[in-house]
Amino acid sequence: MLVISYDLEVFTPPCSPGALTFSAIARLQGNIAPALPYLNAVLPNAVYNPGAPALVWKDGRRHVVFHADHLAVSNLEDRNAAVEQVERLVRLVNETWQERGQIEPSYAVRQRPTPMMLYKLLPGTNCRECGQATCWNFALKLGAGQVTVADCRPLADPIYADRRAQLLASVIEDQFV
Ligand code: SF4
Structure with missing residues (x-):
């Protein structure tokens, strides 16, 4: 055990x-x-x-x-x-x-998401609620670990639940260190 x-x-x-x-x-x-x-x-x-x-x-x-x-x-x-x-x-x-x-152990590792992959999951409205001028800026900072998914408040809307889950799955380890 x-x-x-x-x-x-x-x-x-x-x-x-x-x-x-x-x-x-x-x-x-x-x-x-x-x-x-x-x-x-x-x-x-x-x-x-x-x-x-x-x-x-x-x-x-x-x-x-x-x-x-x-x-x-x-x-x-x-x-x-x-x-x-x-x-x-x-x-x-x-x-x-x-x-x-x-069990055959697996050492396969993930690919780090690119800013474009992250950007495509954001609302794309450039609303600036996160303090960034555009969603693209936010995606760059998210990829660099300088902001978190929670900083994009519009993502809390249920219509973005699936995108939010995908973003969290991509960067979650950085938020639980
Ligand atoms: S709060 Fe979200 S939707 Fe608004 S600009 Fe920032 S990343 Fe884009």
């Missing part, structure tokens, strides 16, 4: 005061870095970053990032959901590690 126990912290992201969703961080007793290539192999659409090391995974509507000594999950309905999901994710890590003899 890789993860013996963990400390759980549940919070509302500071970039979204009053938000109706929660995030959670579980600080792990144990190093799960060796398990990340195995999780990369079994989780659909996971994105592995061996340099961090970290593994980003979109679990339905939730965003999960596995780090060596902690895991983070966002877009949780409430605190009970946080407890349940973290417990499920820890079980997933331990079971995957236990079964590693039957």
Whole structure:
């Protein structure tokens, strides 16, 4: 068993005061870095970053990032959901590690998104609410890690939910370090 126990912290992201969703961080007793290539192999659409090391995974509507000594999950309905999901994710890590003899590890890494890829997912209205003159400027800064997805407030509109999720999946590891 890789993860013996963990400390759980549940919070509302500071970039979204009053938000109706929660995030959670579980600080792990144990190093799960060796398990990340195995999780990369079994989780659909996971994105592995061996340099961090970290593994980003979109679990339905939730965003999960596995780090060596902690895991983070966002877009949780409430605190009970946080407890349940973290417990499920820890079980997933331990079971995957236990079964590693039957799994071919994957060291495939993601491509870093280009500013154009990020730009195409933004609303494209150049409204300046983010403090940038254009959405293109915002895309450049997002790619450089100088702003976060939450800084584009229009993306919180449900009509952009899918684009927002894609953006978060692209850059989420930088926001959970
Ligand atoms: S807030 Fe969003 S939509 Fe408005 S300019 Fe910035 S990136 Fe574009």
